[in-house]
Ligand code: DOR
């Protein structure tokens with residue numbers, strides 16, 4: 166018999182679900198923010214909300230290491246409330262919100278706001294990412310310690326959107342971060358190789374007359390930063406790895422014992438630069454969609470653990486910023502509500518990953534940030550009940566208009582994809598159920 170503490174959320178009984186998609190269907194009782202009991206034919210407490218989940222799978226709540234929520238400054242494209250709703254509907258219980266806001270998240274005033282606002286909304290823990298350099302200008306390091314000590318407890322720093330390209334600044338950032346026990350996440354792009362670039366440098370961009378972004382712009386920074394991390398004894402994380410060459414460099418660096426991790430986006434797993442022919446601004450993204458051989462290498466690297474995790478790089482942009490000439494469209498794609506389905510399509514269906522493997526990748530990514538992920542991602546006794554229920558057999562057709570984000574710039578428009586999120590629980594509270602988000 167579970168006693169329910171007055172004032173907390175009502176218990177939730179998830180019926181007939183398979184943990185990680187393995188073994189027999191079980192019932193899972195969540196009470197007081199934790200998993201209270203797992204068993205067969207559990208009796209629902211009187212005040213419990215019952216989720217009928219026969220044929221469905223229970224996973225630890227997803228954690229997204231790379232999200233742009235646009236608050237403060239560009240709330241017309243997204244804000245913490247709309248972005249949190251998209252996250253909950255996508256199965257996330259925590260997201261890391263990138264620092265390229267306006268003003269930039271380069272001080273505790275901004276990073277504390279992001280954390281506090283996320284808690285107020287209450288759908289997902291929004292962990293602020295702090296900028297590495299003041300104003301993202303790449304020159305002067307920020308007061309990382311003050312952001313780390315603030316309410317937002319920043320543990321990840323990134324100038325994402327821009328590269329920390331000056332090697333001396335990057336070296337100092339890695340040294341400083343190591344002292345503080347925080348992580349630097351690098352947007353790997355050598356800017357002198359991408360002046361004017363809007364698309365992957367290759368036959369497609371050449372045919373279409375689009376200025377090319379070479380793979381070497383990414384790979385040269387990945388190689389440099391691996392070496393800088395080695396010499397500083399630091400950890401470094403590579404954002405949105407997009408090339409087969411980056412995969413080779415990660416293999417090399419990991420084999421040397423360098424503390425390097427990397428993420429891949431759903432769009433780089435599924436799409437390639439064959440889509441550019443439409444000149445549709447929705448296909449513009451940094452780094453650009455590469456060739457199908459790169460996508461194949463990225464999938465294999467994720468399966469092998471060379472790439473540690475999937476991160477969405479959810480990047481909302483308003484209609485007027487996307488529906489325009491390709492070369493002036495802002496780079497970025499929505500990702501929070503489609504990530505699970507793209508991973509199901511590219512990794513689970515072809516047998517590259519099991520659902521446990523998907524959860525493990527997510528956990529691997531999140532573990533690096535556990536100190537700031539105040540809500541641990543694991544489903545289990547004593548841990549907060551951050552849970553996602555998915556229906557692996559359902560399919561759905563993506564419509565940008567129907568997504569919770571304020572923007573609708575999904576590159577997956579009209580695609581029919583497998584797997585849906587049926588419920589998300591944050592510390593035992595239902596934050597999304599049957600396609601509707603909200604505190605319940
Ligand atoms: O395509 C992108 N959009 N890549 C980035 O690195 C930044 C992001 C954004 O902020 O829109």
Ligand code: ZN
Pocket residue numbers: 325326327352404405451452
């Ligand atoms: Zn980036």
